[in-house]
Amino acid sequence: MDTALVPQAGIPHKKKKNKYRKYAPLLIMMVPGLLYLLFNNYLPMLGIAIAFKKINFAKGLLESDWVAFENFKYLFKTSDAFIITRNTILYNLLFIVVGTFLSFACAILLNEIKNKAVLKFYQSIITLPHLISMVIVSYLVYALLSADTGFMNHTVLPWFGMKDGISWYTEEKYWPWILTLVHFWKSVGYSSIVFFAALLGIDEEYYEAARLDGASRLQQIRHITLPILTPVIIMLTLLSIGRIFYSDFGLFYQVPMNSGALFNTTATIDTYVFKGLMGSGDIGMSAAAGVYQSIVGFLLVMLANYIVRLYSKDSALF
């Protein structure tokens, strides 16, 4: 909204009233959306209070006792705090950096396809995994990795003379690779669409001019596509940094089949909280985990945005 009004800033004071009248229908049309935001996104924020309370249903949410940071303690007291934080952040960093690169590459490849029908086909194929539920994905992975009947142990490994197979679900060293692979298989197609849409918006004339000057394909990408898409890349990266303390629960809980033996390489903050609280169902403690994740995410977005501003003011989110 702010950005829409900025160009009007120079209009003399007298015209201000006029301006509001002029935009009144638009502003009114915005009201339902704003209300929706208010009720759906802002009012529930009052629920943050739950994280600081010992919830007693007989007393009700408002009357329950305040316990300050008591609910947060379990997140830091545990000897595993380091492992779960490390896993969450490193996996997400990997997903952001490599994911951006892969989606971008994918979009460029799609952009090079000129045959419409073929393009649609490829687009559908690479987007399809995104539409599959993680539970189903976990069983697809299981079909590959299951100890007795999995494709890997049953068919692939014997080719290489490994008759015994690998006990995938108890060997933690393979899981960083497996999870990364599954994540990108599922997400790259979908996220490349955003880049692809931005690519379509680039004027063909730039490329024509470059070609006349004898620029190669790679040079065109390096000097035309990349600079034009930089703001999009930065925006998407900033948004994903905000969720760096969250993990894709389905990926980290369902795909390893909740196998405890893989804890060191598959446990993230979300799965830790889920496993720990599944029995007691303490909503104060789970709310605390959510608050902790969002606050850290918020701070990281602010920080990242600040850094971006230092280098290029136009690319920053705000």
Place this chain on the structure above:
Amino acid sequence: MNKKARLATLTLAAVMLTGVAAGCSSSKNEGNKGTSSEPASSASASPASATKDPYEIAIAVPVFGAVPKDLPAVQEEISKIAQAKMNTTVKIIPVSIGAWGQQMNLMTSGREKLDLFFEFGQGYSADVAAGKIIPLDDLLNQYGEGIKNQIAPEYLNSAKINGKIYGAPVYKDYTTGVPGVLMRKDLVDKYQIDVASIKTIDDLDQVYETIKKNEPTIVPLGAGLTLPSDKYVWYDKLGDRYGVLPGYDNDLKVVNLFETKEYEDYLNKMHSWAKAGYFNKDAATSQVGGFELLKADKAFSYFIGLKPGNLESETRAAGKELVFVPLMSDIYATTSDTLGGLWTISSNSSNPERVMMFMNLMYTDKDIANLFIFGIEGKDYVKVTDTSIDYPEGVDSKTVGYSFQSWMYANPSIAYLMKSDHQEMWKLTAEANQNAIKSKALGFAFNSEPVKNEITALKNVTDQYVKGLETGTFDPADKLPEFRAKLKAAGIDKVIAEKQKQLDAWAAANQK
């Protein structure tokens, strides 16, 4: 833009605004009504006038799978009985098991109408701590005669938390069952295995070796959903296994199970079995039950704590004839086994007296029990004899219009039995409950609230090691010390100290 159009936009916006505002205010009113009427009505009820006003009891039950289509008819029939006896109707609220926990939280915190619900044993103490359910002692004395007659005092008292009973346990077998192994009878006969000679877990070595050698397509021991260690127990778990009572007594001294020699020996045994290939390879991660492995011709045996009627039901489930081989002779009654499920009164209830009267009916009234568990006679079941029933012709367990997990019902012993059930089941259950050796800590329920941070960490540690160790997948020489160290770091000693403190206080209060 012309004036008319602008007027139209404004009106539209205004309508939307009032709509939102009205939505808010009306729900607020409702909320107020709910809370303000609560103390008034519960205070005014006296025994004489207790059933004067009509009342509707809202009962929430978890459903596994689709909501039975005959549920409304069943609800109506139950209401008819309750109406005649106590001027009360019932409304059964089915909640999908997947959404159960969340839904109950929402209903309670939203002050929705909710009177009575089934409580899983594992969530019981947390729900007491969260104030979701109310103490029943006075109500039980006043209106719960039938419940007190059905559930022996030592078991009813197991539901005490901080000296008060918050739920009535479901009537069932309250013991550990006989720890042992169920084996396929055809293979036992084929290899002439002398089951009578098997007395201990070590005697199984030879049996399993025979099977392993001669039956290459099946594994001797199936595990997954339940592990042998869930059934083969020599200690009172005291709820969560973080601190146990070996031998169900140990003079009430709480011990760290994972540090004991017995546990280490047991793990070594399991590891030797796993190395010899006696376990299914995916035992540590599989979620498949023992009988399913037998049914699929993948395993020869599985561990069980055998209770009356189990042999029949497991045979039915596995689709193969089974032999039971006991590995220990005694059965023990413990709090954990008693508190499998309970019926509890919600703190939302505006008329707990009436709810308790109805709960009492659930433990005593045959007709209500049959309706609740089996549905409507002639439609959902037909009588075979005076006490046993079967599905109507052309209908089976999958197509029947009504079904309910009988183990969740307050007192299934007064209802009919399925034709295929052990017809003496309830007599044997009563005997088992009476004759079982009572754990010295029977009646003690651990309240984990003071150490909940440690419990959360411990859950994650056990999750990481227990399945791997207890299926023999991990080598205990390598992983057990690591496991023990991590338990210490997660604070198991603090939990055990807290448990000991509570147990001592409980023992003092109950003169144990």
